[in-house]
Amino acid sequence: MYEGEDLGTLRKGPAHYTGSPLPGELGNAAIAGHRTTYGAPFSRLDELKEGDPIIVETATGIHAYVIRSPGIAQPNRDFLSVHETAGWGVVRPSDVWVVGPKEGAWLTLTTCNPKFSARERLIVFAELVASTPYDAPQGEA
Amino acid sequence: MKNLLNKLPGPTLVRALLFGVIVIIALGVLLVVFEYLGRFLDQGGTLG
Numbered sequence: 001m002y003e004g005e006d007l008g009t010l011r012k013g014p015a016h017y018t019g020s021p022l023p024g025e026l027g028n029a030a031i032a033g034h035r036t037t038y039g040a041p042f043s044r045l046d047e048l049k050e051g052d053p054i055i056v057e058t059a060t061g062i063h064a065y066v067i068r069s070p071g072i073a074q075p076n077r078d079f080l081s082v083h084e085t086a087g088w089g090v091v092r093p094s095d096v097w098v099v100g101p102k103e104g105a106w107l108t109l110t111t112c113n114p115k116f117s118a119r120e121r122l123i124v125f126a127e128l129v130a131s132t133p134y135d136a137p138q139g140e141a
Numbered sequence: 142m143k144n145l146l147n148k149l150p151g152p153t154l155v156r157a158l159l160f161g162v163i164v165i166i167a168l169g170v171l172l173v174v175f176e177y178l179g180r181f182l183d184q185g186g187t188l189g
Binding site: 005007010015017032033034035036037038042091093094095096098099110111112116117118121122 | 175179180181182183184185186187188189
């Protein structure tokens with residue numbers, strides 16, 4: 001994962017939105033990734049389902065997230081379409097609220113949708129359920 | 142690829158050099174097209 005969501009950074013791999021918290025921190029940690037080019041790290045994001053785990057390892061520790069349905073993660077927002085059981089939703093590219101501040105500790109993954117089009121954005125929301133800092137004593141979470 | 146190499150004019154060494162130049166140009170064109178299309182077909186999924 002690289003810092004900064006500019007096109008140059010995204011060519012290298014998934015990019016953390018500057019200004020959003022880092023994974024494991026409180027708030028909405030947002031990460032963007034290509035769907036069809038530059039290694040397509042988020043090519044299969046649409047295969048993720050509600051309840052699937054996402055494990056993120058950072059310099060500070062290992063953070064476990066669980067995918068929540070868009071209706072639970074963002075209940076008062078308008079989606080172009082919501083795939084409740086699949087655990088992802090579709091929004092417009094201008095819907096910046098997706099990566100905005102949020103209560104709790106969340107991970108938001110964004111990519112282009114549908115494949116080979118930049119017309120929409122596919123969004124996956126995941127909630128932090130466990131975090132193990134590297135400096136914590138063994139067994140403590 | 143072998144057919145293209147055989148269709149090029151000149152002795153073997155010249156044909157091999159021409160073939161190399163053609164391959165380099167083709168790769169360059171491919172890279173430009175890839176970059177150009179990528180900006181329209183896959184913007185990296187960013188919002189805003």
